[in-house]
Each structure stands twice: as C-alpha cells, then as structure tokens.
Amino acid sequence: MGTTSTVDTYSNVLEFLCCRIRLKITSNIDASVVLFSVIPEIGSIVRSLGCFPTEAELHELLAEVEEEEPTGYINLEKFLPVMTKVLLHRSYQPIPEDVLLHAFEALDENKCGYITKEELVKYLTEEGEPFTQEEMEDMLSTALDPETNTVHYRDYISMLVVDET
Amino acid sequence: MGSGSSVNPTNYKYSLQKSENVQTLPDATHPAFKAAVLIQQWYRRYVARLEMRRRCTWRIFQSIEYACEQDQIKLHNFFSYLMDHFTPSSSKERDFISRMFISGESFKEAELEKYCDYESMEVPDSYTGPRLSFPLLPDHATALLEAFKQKQQLHARYVLNLLHETRKHLKQLPNISHVSTCYSEEVTVCGDLHGQLDDLFFIFYKNGLPSPSKSYVFNGDFVDRGKQSLEILIILFTFLLIYPKEVHLNRGNHEDHMVNLRYGFTKEVMQKYKVHGKKILKMIQNVFCWLPLATLIDQKVLIIHGGISDTTDLDMLHKIQRNKFISVLRGKKRKESNKDVEIQEINGESKVETESSESESDLSLSPQPRPAPSITNRLEFSKWLRQTVQEQIDWCRQLVDSESEPEEPTYSSVVSLTELDTQCWTHQEEWKQILDILWSDPMSQEGCRVNTVRGGGCYFGPDVTNKILEKYNLQFLIRSHECKHEGYEFCHNRKVLTIFSASNYYEIGSNRGAYVKLGPDLVPHFVQYQASKTAHTLTMTQRISRVEESAFRALREKLFAHTSALISAFKAYDKDNTGKISLSSWAMAVESVLHLGLPWRMLRPQLVRSTADGMLEYKSWLDDLAMEQRSQEHIQTSLLEVIYRNRSNLETIFRIIDRDHSGLISFEEFRQTWKLFSTHMNTELTDDGINDLVRSIDFNKDGNIDFNEFLEAFRLVKQSQ
Numbered sequence: 001m002g003t004t005s006t007v008d009t010y011s012n013v014l015e016f017l018c019c020r021i022r023l024k025i026t027s028n029i030d031a032s033v034v035l036f037s038v039i040p041e042i043g044s045i046v047r048s049l050g051c052f053p054t055e056a057e058l059h060e061l062l063a064e065v066e067e068e069e070p071t072g073y074i075n076l077e078k079f080l081p082v083m084t085k086v087l088l089h090r091s092y093q094p095i096p097e098d099v100l101l102h103a104f105e106a107l108d109e110n111k112c113g114y115i116t117k118e119e120l121v122k123y124l125t126e127e128g129e130p131f132t133q134e135e136m137e138d139m140l141s142t143a144l145d146p147e148t149n150t151v152h153y154r155d156y157i158s159m160l161v162v163d164e165t
Numbered sequence: 166m167g168s169g170s171s172v173n174p175t176n177y178k179y180s181l182q183k184s185e186n187v188q189t190l191p192d193a194t195h196p197a198f199k200a201a202v203l204i205q206q207w208y209r210r211y212v213a214r215l216e217m218r219r220r221c222t223w224r225i226f227q228s229i230e231y232a233c234e235q236d237q238i239k240l241h242n243f244f245s246y247l248m249d250h251f252t253p254s255s256s257k258e259r260d261f262i263s264r265m266f267i268s269g270e271s272f273k274e275a276e277l278e279k280y281c282d283y284e285s286m287e288v289p290d291s292y293t294g295p296r297l298s299f300p301l302l303p304d305h306a307t308a309l310l311e312a313f314k315q316k317q318q319l320h321a322r323y324v325l326n327l328l329h330e331t332r333k334h335l336k337q338l339p340n341i342s343h344v345s346t347c348y349s350e351e352v353t354v355c356g357d358l359h360g361q362l363d364d365l366f367f368i369f370y371k372n373g374l375p376s377p378s379k380s381y382v383f384n385g386d387f388v389d390r391g392k393q394s395l396e397i398l399i400i401l402f403t404f405l406l407i408y409p410k411e412v413h414l415n416r417g418n419h420e421d422h423m424v425n426l427r428y429g430f431t432k433e434v435m436q437k438y439k440v441h442g443k444k445i446l447k448m449i450q451n452v453f454c455w456l457p458l459a460t461l462i463d464q465k466v467l468i469i470h471g472g473i474s475d476t477t478d479l480d481m482l483h484k485i486q487r488n489k490f491i492s493v494l495r496g497k498k499r500k501e502s503n504k505d506v507e508i509q510e511i512n513g514e515s516k517v518e519t520e521s522s523e524s525e526s527d528l529s530l531s532p533q534p535r536p537a538p539s540i541t542n543r544l545e546f547s548k549w550l551r552q553t554v555q556e557q558i559d560w561c562r563q564l565v566d567s568e569s570e571p572e573e574p575t576y577s578s579v580v581s582l583t584e585l586d587t588q589c590w591t592h593q594e595e596w597k598q599i600l601d602i603l604w605s606d607p608m609s610q611e612g613c614r615v616n617t618v619r620g621g622g623c624y625f626g627p628d629v630t631n632k633i634l635e636k637y638n639l640q641f642l643i644r645s646h647e648c649k650h651e652g653y654e655f656c657h658n659r660k661v662l663t664i665f666s667a668s669n670y671y672e673i674g675s676n677r678g679a680y681v682k683l684g685p686d687l688v689p690h691f692v693q694y695q696a697s698k699t700a701h702t703l704t705m706t707q708r709i710s711r712v713e714e715s716a717f718r719a720l721r722e723k724l725f726a727h728t729s730a731l732i733s734a735f736k737a738y739d740k741d742n743t744g745k746i747s748l749s750s751w752a753m754a755v756e757s758v759l760h761l762g763l764p765w766r767m768l769r770p771q772l773v774r775s776t777a778d779g780m781l782e783y784k785s786w787l788d789d790l791a792m793e794q795r796s797q798e799h800i801q802t803s804l805l806e807v808i809y810r811n812r813s814n815l816e817t818i819f820r821i822i823d824r825d826h827s828g829l830i831s832f833e834e835f836r837q838t839w840k841l842f843s844t845h846m847n848t849e850l851t852d853d854g855i856n857d858l859v860r861s862i863d864f865n866k867d868g869n870i871d872f873n874e875f876l877e878a879f880r881l882v883k884q885s886q
Contacts, residue, residue: 095207103207106200128201131208139208160211 042108056129097157115151180264219709223650224669225716227612228761229723259487277451281444283325288500297323299330301406306374309403313362313396321441328448330612330673331402334409339545340487342413342460343480344380346685346823351464352380353678356645356653356664357417359390360430360529363670363696364678365400371692371820372680375404375412382460384645385417385470385603391427391667395437398449412774416456416487417470420623422446423492435828454488458602468643472605472661473633478598485595493600493621606647607661619885627657652679668695672715674708717771723759724772725790730758734781745780748773 107123108115117140124131124139131139143156203621244865290295294317297306310317329609344352353372358365375381379835383401388394404414416423425431434449435442459482462467467479604622611626630642641660648670668678677693684690722729736742738750751773752765765772773786 077299095203097208100203100207103200103203106196107204123197123201124205127195127198128203128205131205135208135212 019100059066104157108153113154114148114152117144117149117151120151173459174250174314201733213470215709215796218713219650222709222713222716223671223675224763225720225761226675228763229672229719255655258623278329281445281448283322283329283331286325286441288320289324291337293317294319295323296320297327297403299406300327301330301403303376303407306400306403306407309400310366310369313393313400314366318437318708319534320398321438321445324395324438325441325446325448327399327402327406328445328452332405332448332452334406334457335452335457338455338457340458340483340641342382342415342457343569344382344413344460344462346463346683346687351684352382353680353682354382354384354468354643354664356384356388356666356678357389357648358383358397359419359667359670360388360394360397360433361667361670361678361696362391362393362396363784364666364694365397367678367694368666368680370665371694372682375408377411380411380413381417382413382462382468384460384643385415385456386419386645387417388430389419389425390670392429392433394430394433395445413460414456415470416453416458416603418493420456421492422450422453442627450491454491456487457714458482458487458599462683463685464638464688465640466587466638466643466683467639467641469602470644471603471622471646472601472607472644472730473625473642474597474630474845475625475632476597476607477601477633479637481595481598482602485598487599489592490596490599493596505779543858552755603720604646607644607656607663609656619662628662630657630660642679649679650675652677652678653681653691672712675712699710713771717768720768721772721790721793724755725787725793727758728787728791731755732783732789734758744784745777745782748779748781751783752783830857 009068104115107119109119115147121136121140125133125136140151142159143151143153145152186336275654295305297305297309297319312319346352353368355368373379381404385395386400393399401412401414405414419428419430430751431446433638434446458659459479460467462468559874601622604619604634606616606622606624607630608624608626611628613626613629614624616622616624633639634641641662643662643664645664645666646667647663648667649663649665652668653666655661662681664679664681665676665748666680669675674695677695679691679693682690682692731754734754735746735751738746738754748766748769752769755765756763773781774789
C-alpha cells in the first residue's frame with residue numbers, strides 16, 4: 001500500500017466511524033462508548049474498508065472484539081486497535097483477475113473452459129471454506145448457463161469485473 | 166434508528182458451526198482445495214461489496230426521506246412564525262393568511278352531509294364500472310377488485326356514499342380495537358401500503374381475502390407516494406363494512422390531510438376526480454380522523470403505526486375524542502378566529518429554534534484531521550486515529566448542543582399532568598399521546614428522546630418498551646412506519662416488530678414487503694414478497710445498480726439545490742483560492758451543508774467523475790451538476806436553486822392556498838407566497854427575480870397561474886409515467 005492510498009484508507013475508516021457517530025449523536029443518542037450493534041456487521045464494516053479477511057480470520061477478529069458478556073454491542077475502545085491491525089496487515093490484498101482464472105482452471109479437469117454445475121457445487125460446498133446452500137444458489141443464479149447446466153468461468157469473471165468498475 | 170438488517174447472520178452462524186464441527190481435516194495442500202478457497206474468498210468479498218453498496222444506497226434514500234419529513238415540520242413552524250410575526254397590512258393580506266390556516270376545518274355534521282351530498286349525483290348509463298348498494302356484500306368487494314385490476318375507476322357517487330357509510334361505522338368504534346384469536350384462527354397484520362395496489366393484490370392472492378375466518382389488521386399509511394392510494398382506501402373501507410368484526414384499520418401518520426398535501430394523495434384524488442375531487446377529499450379528512458388509533462390482540466399484542474414514548478398512556482388513549490385531531494400537524498390557531506384559544510406547540514420546538522436552525526453558515530467547520538503518521542509506527546497510528554475520532558465526537562457534540570434549547574427537556578417535562586381530575590387532560594397532552602403513537606421510532610439506546618430526524622414523535626429505547634409492556638401486561642408491540650429491507654425487522658430483544666408491506670418502496674428492487682400472521686400462540690409467521698415482475702428477473706447486481714442509480718440521481722439533485730452554500734463551504738477550505746480542494750475537505754464540506762450523515766468519501770466515485778492527484782476543481786464540478794438539471798437559462802441560477810431546494814414546501818404551500826383545489830392561484834397570491842417564503846427562509850429574492858419567474862410562465866388564464874404547469878416546467882414534480 002502506497003502512502004497516498006494508506007492515508008485514503010485511514011481517512012475512510014475515520015469517515016466511516018464518524019458517520020456512525022454523527023448519525024447517533026445528531027439523533028441525540030449518547031455515543032461515547034458503544035458504536036456498533038449486531039456483531040455480524042463487523043464483517044461488512046471490515047470489508048467496506050477494503051480488507052478481505054477469510055472467514056477464519058474474521059472469527060479471530062471478532063473473538064478479540066467481542067465483550068465477555070455479549071451485549072450485542074462492540075466497544076469503540078476495543079475496536080480501534082483491532083481495526084488498526086487489520087488495516088496494516090498486508091495480506092488482505094485484492095485478488096487479480098488472472099489468479100482467479102487460474103483457480104477456476106484448476107477445478108476444470110478437462111480444461112474445456114467450463115465447469116459443470118455438479119462439479120462446481122461439489123468443490124465449493126465441500127472444499128475450502130465451504131459455501132452455504134444460499135451462497136451457492138446465489139452464485140449459480142448469475143454464473144450458470146441454464147441450458148447446458150455449466151459455468152463458463154471466463155465469461156462469468158469478466159462479467160463481474162465489468163460490474164465492479 | 167432502524168436501517169437495513171444485518172448481513173447474512175445465518176451465514177455467519179453456519180460458518181462458525183462448520184469450523185467447530187470439522188470432523189476430517191481436508192488436505193489443505195491439494196490444488197483443488199486452494200482453488201476453492203480462492204474462489205470462495207473472492208465471491209464473498211464481491212457479495213460483501215454489493216451489500217455495502219446496497220446499504221449506502223439505502224442510507225441515501227432514508228436520509229432524503231427523513232429530511233423531507235423534517236421539512237414538513239419546518240413548514241409548520243413557518244406558519245407558526247407567520248402567525249406571530251406577520252401583521253397583515255391590508256384586508257387582502259389578512260384573507261390570504263387566514264386561508265392558509267382555516268383549510269381543513271372540521272365541518273359540523275349537517276354541513277358535511279350537505280356539502281358532500283351524493284344522492285343527487287346521477288350515474289350515467291354509459292358507466293361500466295361497479296355499482297355499489299348498501300349494505301355492502303362480498304360480491305361488491307370482488308367486483309371492485311376486478312374493476313381495479315382492469316384499471317377502471319369507481320364513480321364519484323359511490324365513492325362518496327362509501328365514505329359516508331365508512332364514517333358512520335368508524336364513529337361507533339373505540340379508539341383501541343380489540344381482536345381475539347379464538348374466533349378466527351389467525352390474524353394477519355399488514356404494514357404501510359402507501360398506495361401500492363399491486364402489493365395489496367398480492368397479499369390477498371397469497372393470504373386470501375378478508376372473511377369471517379380470516380382477520381386482518383392494516384396498520385396505517387394506506388395513502389401517499391404510490392399512485393393508487395384511493396383504490397386502496399376504497400378496497401379497505403369496503404372490506405371494513407362487509408366484515409366489521411374481522412377487518413381492523415389503524416390510523417397512520419399519513420392519514421392526515423396536511424401530510425397528503427405534500428406526499429401526493431391530494432394530487433391523486435384531484436387528478437382522478439376533477440369535478441368531485443374536493444368533496445371526496447373533504448369526506449376523507451373526516452374519515453381519517455375517525456380511524457382507530459391502535460389495535461390489541463388478545464390483550465397481549467399492541468399494534469400501533471409509529472411507536473410509543475415514555476409517557477404513553479393507554480387509558481388516556483382509550484378515552485380521548487380522537488376525531489378532534491383532524492390533522493396531527495395543525496399549526497397554531499389565530500386567536501381571533503376562535504373562542505377556544507388552543508395553542509399547540511409543535512414538537513416542543515420554540516420559535517427560537519426555527520430562526521437559528523436555518524442559518525447553516527453559522528456552524529463552525531468540522532476540525533480537519535492532522536496528517537496521518539507513517540504506517541510503520543502502529544502505536545502512532547493508533548493514537549492518531551483515536552485522537553481524531555475523539556475530536557470528531559467533541560465537535561459533533563458541540564453541534565448538537567448549539568442546536569438544542571438551553572435546557573433540554575425530554576418530552577415528559579414539557580407536558581404537565583394535572584392531578585386533580587384525570588379526565589381533564591389538556592389538549593396538548595392528548596395531542597402528544599397521538600403524535601407519539603403515530604410518529605415515533607425505536608432506537609437501540611436506552612431512554613426517550615425527541616425525534617429530530619422526522620420532526621415528530623420521539624425515539625424510544627428498549628427500556629421504554631419494557632416499561633410500557635410491563636405496565637399494561639403486554640407481550641410485544643407491532644408497528645410499521647419504517648421501511649425495512651426484508652419487509653420486517655425485530656428490535657428491542659424481539660419485543661418490537663416492524664412490519665412494512667410496501668415492496669420496492671424506494672425503487673424497483675430496493676426492498677421486500679411482508680405481512681405477519683399470529684395464531685392463538687401469538688408466535689409470528691412472516692411472508693415476504695416483492696410485487697414486481699421485473700424485480701425477479703434482475704440479478705442481484707442489476708437490482709442493486711438500478712436502485713443505486715436512482716439514489717445517486719436524487720443525491721445529485723440535492724447537491725445542485727445547495728450550490729451557493731457548497732461554494733462558500735468549499736472556499737473556506739481553499740484559503741489560497743486555487744480553485745481546488747482535497748477530497749477529504751470536499752467530503753467534510755458537503756456534509757456540513759447537507760447534514761445527511763452519509764459516508765461521502767465512499768460515495769465520491771459516483772458523484773465526482775474526475776480528480777487530478779486527489780484534488781477536486783469544485784467550481785467545474787458544480788457546473789457539471791447544474792448542466793444535468795435542465796434549467797431555464799434566463800432565470801438567475803440562485804433563484805433556481807432556491808426553487809429546487811424548497812420545491813416540496815412550495816408545492817405544499819400552493820396546494821394549501823388553492824383551497825378549492827382548482828390548480829390555479831392568482832398572480833398576486835403567487836407573489837405573496839414568494840415574499841413570505843423568502844422572509845422566513847432568509848433567502849434574497851428580489852422583486853425582479855420574482856417577475857422573471859412569473860414571465861417565464863405562460864399564463865393566459867386572466868391573472869391566474871396554473872401552478873402544476875409551473876412546477877412541472879421547472880421539473881419540480883416527477884412526471885407521471
């Protein structure tokens with residue numbers, strides 16, 4: 001991470017936090033200590049700041065930040081240092097398109113440019129950090145070609161990459 | 166404040182479980198394993214980014230929506246201000262002012278019958294729509310549903326007849342309806358419909374029509390925003406009369422003609438019924454005020470539209486004369502016009518607040534963060550972050566302190582309770598009870614505070630919920646009033662349920678609608694839906710992009726409307742007058758002007774096309790924004806800006822002035838409106854400016870202005886599709 005983008009990231013964190021603070025304060029809510037309710041939000045907060053830890057890493061983070069008695073809230077005092085660590089961790093880098101392509105190719109045994117629905121479901125729901133059924137269905141809804149029941153991964157990747165820009 | 170619900174909580178739980186119950190350790194070195202991890206990681210990140218975009222968009226819509234509601238209250242403060250400061254200098258001016266306030270007076274019974282008489286209205290033979298006769302039968306209901314599906318319109322005579330009968334029926338009902346689950350097995354509760362007839366059709370299709378074995382509770386906000394509010398009212402009232410024991414309606418904050426003036430219901434009626442529209446509106450006013458305020462299921466579940474406050478008193482609510490409150494948002498009455506001097510403070514906000522809250526330039530600029538330290542020193546960074554955040558907190562506190570009154574009363578101290586005779590509540594106390602029920606929102610923090618975002622009712626915390634539930638031996642509350650992404654949401658430890666039945670409320674694909682069914686065990690079962698064919702065929706990405714586009718368009722318009730204020734704010738960050746500012750300064754300046762509480766840095770890519778090395782040329786950016794809004798070039802841009810900024814208020818004022826709903830106001834009234842408006846809003850509108858404005862309108866109706874044309878000419882009103 002270069003210096004400019006670092007400052008950017010820090011400023012993003014700041015803005016994000018301040019938005020939350022400001023909203024709560026202007027609605028006359030005392031925000032001196034407690035900021036975030038609902039623990040699953042942490043994942044999206046972290047990701048929105050440009051960091052993409054794996055599920056396992058996320059759980060570790062949560063473990064550090066959660067209160068002993070779960071109140072459903074997360075303490076700002078605890079969150080900031082943990083968040084700092086996450087930001088400075090260099091391993092949360094975006095995945096380049098070609099690496100992603102390689103990954104799909106690794107699952108494509110016959111190297112024919114597509115993976116069948118059954119194979120993909122098997123790999124993604126049994127290997128790695130398995131998808132839930134919901135996640136699998138979501139991905140298939142855009143990735144699957146219903147006529148052939150296959151996923152043409154090159155097209156899929158380029159479609160999603162376009163969407164992002 | 167409620168916003169979209171959490172991201173995939175089930176996902177999180179499932180993953181947690183999975184990692185805890187791993188029985189066989191997979192071979193992590195296998196290439197397929199690695200590939201799978203990579204793909205899963207990438208996909209989850211993609212979904213998370215989409216979710217963030219969706220939340221951002223949601224926030225945009227919500228802040229604009231609530232800012233608009235706040236406007237409504239400010240408008241009423243404007244009228245109060247007028248009452249106190251404006252001394253009419255001529256009889257013409259006096260008439261003009263009094264017309265603004267006497268609109269919406271409650272008619273005496275006989276007068277109402279006479280004015281809204283329908284019996285003499287003839288229905289021509291050529292009319293092919295449904296013909297109603299009273300008492301109504303189930304066949305009439307099915308005929309109406311069918312007719313509305315075919316986009317037919319019910320003849321005005323039948324509309325008025327229906328409204329008369331509805332009013333008669335509602336008058337007999339108590340303020341709080343009672344429903345029991347032992348008679349009909351289940352009760353279905355629906356939330357806000359907001360004129361979205363397709364959603365109501367869907368609910369009836371999926372859940373069945375009301376019948377002796379199918380009870381329904383409709384929790385308010387049937388009208389406004391959607392285009393078929395009147396049809397929804399007709400259908401609901403019809404079923405109410407056919408199945409009086411099974412169908413229950415609660416009043417919402419939009420069942421209020423003052424709100425309808427702004428949010429579209431009034432306009433809808435006048436467009437559909439050009440001749441009899443005013444009669445219909447008058448009748449509806451007198452039906453809304455008779456709607457019950459709450460419903461109790463089995464004495465255990467309380468259903469109200471908005472929420473509660475720490476002073477909510479069900480005994481008082483039972484006993485007050487609910488029909489006295491034609492509008493919950495009435496301003497002060499002129500002392501001369503009535504023997505009873507009834508003074509109703511709106512929101513406890515005094516006039517002092519009105520004057521100070523408008524001057525945005527008075528707010529001190531937010532503190533600029535010191536430059537971030539180098540990344541290698543983690544300790545330094547931590548400290549910097551903490552300090553900067555603390556500064557922001559302090560600054561925000563200052564902001565709030567400067568806006569609030571010297572002593573910050575919570576609601577309970579404003580309302581004085583008489584100990585002598587409990588029947589003898591002041592009008593203000595009664596009014597506050599109703600306002601709280603119809604306008605409040607739950608919050609996660611404890612306590613009970615003024616709802617400054619909406620401008621009416623309060624924010625109530627889990628402790629308030631517990632207190633009220635305990636006091637009246639209730640199990641939980643059901644309320645509506647807030648749009649939820651999934652159509653429903655629990656809070657306060659599942660003691661408060663929000664149910665919202667208008668799907669795609671902000672835009673196609675923005676949210677689902679839902680209804681809830683309760684059996685004798687009072688365990689809620691939900692049904693969610695999204696009543697739009699297109700919404701289903703769009704992929705998740707497309708849906709989000711579409712809603713996003715809509716949100717950003719609205720946001721860009723808002724930015725344009727504040728051009729002058731933005732320029733001053735930017736200049737303050739550009740002391741050397743280079744014409745450029747940094748992106749952080751841009752974000753802070755924008756927030757200080759718009760007060761929407763949005764993460765501007767995150768939104769920047771969609772709002773600012775190009776930046777050169779992190780600096781923005783603000784003047785050209787604002788010019789680009791201006792070009793997007795089609796404008797009349799010969800009108801001075803500052804005036805145009807004023808129009809845009811206040812368009813909603815303007816429309817509302819026009820409609821109030823136009824008492825006979827003809828769509829025309831006189832030229833003189835038009836100028837008067839502008840003059841009064843500019844005094845209150847602290848804007849400078851020269852006489853020349855107003856003349857330019859008038860000249861740009863092609864009016865040829867003998868000194869009258871068709872204000873619909875005026876508003877549409879300036880794109881102040883959404884073109885009907």
